[in-house]
Amino acid sequence: MSFFEGLKFRKVSSPIHDLDPRIKFVFVLVIFVLAVVFAEILPLLFLFILQLPFVLLARVGKQWLRSLKGAIFFAVLIFLMNFIVSFIYAGYVVTAQMIENAFTMTFRFIVLVSSFSIFFLTTSPDVLGLALEQSHIPYEFCFAFTTAVRFVPVLADEAQTIMDAQKARGLELEKGNFLKRVRNYIPILVPLIVNAIRRSLELAEAMESRAWGATKKRTNLYVLKPKREDYLLAFITVAILALAIYVKIFVPIPKITQILRISA
Amino acid sequence: MIEVKDLRFVYPNGVEALRGVSLKIEDGEFVAIMGQNGAGKTTLVKHFNGLLKPTKGDVYVDGVNTKDVSVATLARKVGYVFQNPDHQLFCESVEQEVAFALKNFGFDQETIEKRVSWALQLLGLTQYRQVSPFMLSGGERKRVALASVLAWDPKVVILDEPTIGQDYAQKEKLRQFIMQLRTQKKTVVIVTHDVEFVAECQPRIILMKNGKIVADGSAKEILTNPEVLLQASVIPPQITQTFHYLKDIGLPTNVIDVYEARETILEFLGETKK
Numbered sequence: 001m002s003f004f005e006g007l008k009f010r011k012v013s014s015p016i017h018d019l020d021p022r023i024k025f026v027f028v029l030v031i032f033v034l035a036v037v038f039a040e041i042l043p044l045l046f047l048f049i050l051q052l053p054f055v056l057l058a059r060v061g062k063q064w065l066r067s068l069k070g071a072i073f074f075a076v077l078i079f080l081m082n083f084i085v086s087f088i089y090a091g092y093v094v095t096a097q098m099i100e101n102a103f104t105m106t107f108r109f110i111v112l113v114s115s116f117s118i119f120f121l122t123t124s125p126d127v128l129g130l131a132l133e134q135s136h137i138p139y140e141f142c143f144a145f146t147t148a149v150r151f152v153p154v155l156a157d158e159a160q161t162i163m164d165a166q167k168a169r170g171l172e173l174e175k176g177n178f179l180k181r182v183r184n185y186i187p188i189l190v191p192l193i194v195n196a197i198r199r200s201l202e203l204a205e206a207m208e209s210r211a212w213g214a215t216k217k218r219t220n221l222y223v224l225k226p227k228r229e230d231y232l233l234a235f236i237t238v239a240i241l242a243l244a245i246y247v248k249i250f251v252p253i254p255k256i257t258q259i260l261r262i263s264a
Numbered sequence: 265m266i267e268v269k270d271l272r273f274v275y276p277n278g279v280e281a282l283r284g285v286s287l288k289i290e291d292g293e294f295v296a297i298m299g300q301n302g303a304g305k306t307t308l309v310k311h312f313n314g315l316l317k318p319t320k321g322d323v324y325v326d327g328v329n330t331k332d333v334s335v336a337t338l339a340r341k342v343g344y345v346f347q348n349p350d351h352q353l354f355c356e357s358v359e360q361e362v363a364f365a366l367k368n369f370g371f372d373q374e375t376i377e378k379r380v381s382w383a384l385q386l387l388g389l390t391q392y393r394q395v396s397p398f399m400l401s402g403g404e405r406k407r408v409a410l411a412s413v414l415a416w417d418p419k420v421v422i423l424d425e426p427t428i429g430q431d432y433a434q435k436e437k438l439r440q441f442i443m444q445l446r447t448q449k450k451t452v453v454i455v456t457h458d459v460e461f462v463a464e465c466q467p468r469i470i471l472m473k474n475g476k477i478v479a480d481g482s483a484k485e486i487l488t489n490p491e492v493l494l495q496a497s498v499i500p501p502q503i504t505q506t507f508h509y510l511k512d513i514g515l516p517t518n519v520i521d522v523y524e525a526r527e528t529i530l531e532f533l534g535e536t537k538k
Contacts, residue, residue: 158351164315165352167335168344169412170368187364190354194398198350 009124016058016122020230021131024119027237031115034244040253041104043244047111050240051118060121067117068110079106096257125149127224134224139213147203155196162191265291265326266312266420266451272320273307273475281307283475284321291419294442294452296462296483299472300497305455308472309422312453313342325420340369343418347425349409353397358389361397362412369416383415387441403434420451427458439465463487463501463520471496488518 016024031047038044055064082102090098129146133139163173166187173184226234247253266289273282281304289295297305310316311323314330314337323330325338346352355361362383366376384390387407392400397408406429414421423442427435435458442465445452456462462469462483469486471479471493479492486492487500490508500508507519507528515532519525 161346161348162351164310165344165346167315168313168339168346169352169365170336170339170416171364172334172336172368187352187354191351194354195350 009120009122010060010063011124012059014058014122015229016054016118017124018227018229019122019233020224020226021123021127022135022224023226023230023234023237024123025131027233028115028119030237030241032112034240035108035111035115037244037248038253039104039108041100041107041256042253043247044104044107044111048107048114051111051114054118054122058118058122060118063121064114064117067121068114071110071113075106075109078109079103082106097255100255100257130220130222130224133218133220139218151196151199155192158195159188159192162188265289265324267324268308268311268321269324270321271308271311271318271323273304273311273316274319281475285472285475285477286321287470287477287480289451289453291451292446292449294446294465294467295454295470296465296467297453297455297470297472298457298459298462298496298498299478303472303496304475305472306424307475309344309424309453309455312338312420312422313344314338315344336368339365339418340416341418342420342422343413343416344422345410345413345424345426347428349397349402349405352409352412353405356396357394358384358392358397358400358408358411359394361408362415365412365416371416379415379417383411386414387411402429403431406430418450420453421445423452423454425456426454427456427461435461459487459498459501463503464522466521471498473497484518484520487520 031051035044035047038047055061079102082105083098086098086101087094125146128149129142132142132145167173171184171187173188174181175184268285268287271282271285272280274280285304285308297308299305307316311318311330312325314333314335317331325342328338330338353361355364359380362380363376366379371379381390384393387410389404389407389411392404392408397405400408406426410423410426426438430438439461442452442454452467454467466483469479469481469483470477471486473496478496479486479489488504490500493500499505501520503522503525504517504520507515507525508517511517516528519528
């Protein structure tokens with residue numbers, strides 16, 4: 001669950017929180033694409049360091065670290081998979097290059113997790129919904145999206161209560177073999193799903209009775225308008241993208257193993 | 265017997281829900297825990313069956329420290345009926361729902377059959393035996409949840425907000441039912457906001473505020489003490505308020521239930537006639 005904690009928004013005021021979510025999203029998207037495009041450790045390291053000022057400015061260091069900690073399991077898995085596959089392909093020999101490649105893949109994953117963590121930690125679901133709406137995405141989809149995001153913590157709380165209620169009736173989740181353990185979760189999942197469906201029906205009725213969809217064109221209480229800081233971030237984003245394209249085309253990026261002249 | 269010694273509890277998110285609670289509940293006692301939302305009532309009773317373990321201090325159930333045993337072990341002795349029945353109902357029939365805990369505790373088939381029939385009868389649910397619990401009304405679902413706990417005959421029964429969403433007739437049934445449990449020498453603990461219900465049941469009241477006990481005594485003592493009630497933001501029952509506003513004509517102020525009110529008024533009228 002700690003991984004999700006690292007994506008959960010908390011209302012704080014900081015320069016990063018106040019940025020226009022659309023531009024922030026483009027920024028994160030650029031980092032995402034670049035992390036996928038570059039397969040060398042140096043540019044990935046650059047992308048990672050680039051995010052640190054954002055974490056510090058937004059004062060979400062603790063939550064950000066928690067999301068990275070939550071990603072450790074997958075990171076180790078990615079490292080081992082890459083390493084083992086290349087190990088087998090290379091004919092059962094270990095080279096420094098192989099380790100570097102496996103590490104690069106893992107680091108790429110970390111960069112991706114980190115960028116999304118920053119985005120979701122500093123963007124409230126409301127503002128995100130507003131951004132979607134102003135990007136001319138049909139209101140039905142925006143509403144479904146923000147509602148889904150908003151109900152995640154509610155569902156998590158409810159799951160905990162249900163678990164307590166069933167434990168109070170003598171259910172032991174950690175008992176028995178693997179199959180039995182999976183079956184142990186039926187008394188948790190059934191009430192959780194039934195309640196979620198019931199709640200969604202109630203929500204639909206509540207929305208309809210508050211004239212949901214009465215007019216084609218909705219107006220909003222808040223309107224997103226890019227500020228000076230937003231233009232600055234937009235400029236940074238374009239600059240990074242331009243630099244990346246230049247490097248990708250004209251500069252050969254050395255590997256660490258080449259720099260250190262480690263062979264085999 | 266439940267014994268709580270200087271219990272403190274802090275939730276993982278840092279909220280300090282209990283700040284030093286000590287109390288003793290004897291076997292066969294009937295206790296109502298009252299107080300505002302967030303006073304720590306539910307947090308306290310969740311310690312009685314080990315769902316929560318103390319951050320500091322100790323909770324003993326029949327001399328056993330709850331830190332040393334699993335919830336399942338404690339649950340055998342302490343039955344806990346949650347506020348919302350929809351948080352526990354999941355089976356295809358009422359019968360299976362009631363049998364669920366019995367199976368968890370490892371009762372044999374014959375005993376399960378017997379206990380299920382007994383519990384269904386007790387709560388007037390026999391005609392719904394094969395019905396899906398999801399098809400029942402809110403009040404009926406609440407009774408199924410209650411039956412599913414009482415089926416294993418726990419020594420202590422904890423009821424979290426048992427009167428919420430119940431009409432007056434159902435509340436009266438619930439009151440009679442609690443009295444019936446008491447004749448069976450069970451310890452009953454209810455967590456509630458319902459002063460009228462408490463005034464009619466007359467249990468021992470434990471009044472909580474901000475994770476501490478502010479008063480502990482008989483229903484009559486506490487419900488007729490305006491200062492204490494004000495402190496815990498509890499409004500006295502209507503009967504008590506009525507008598508309070510009539511004190512100028514010479515009526516006593518320590519009346520909490522209808523029968524007592526009737527007696528007092530008759531007596532008062534008799535005196536004024538003379």
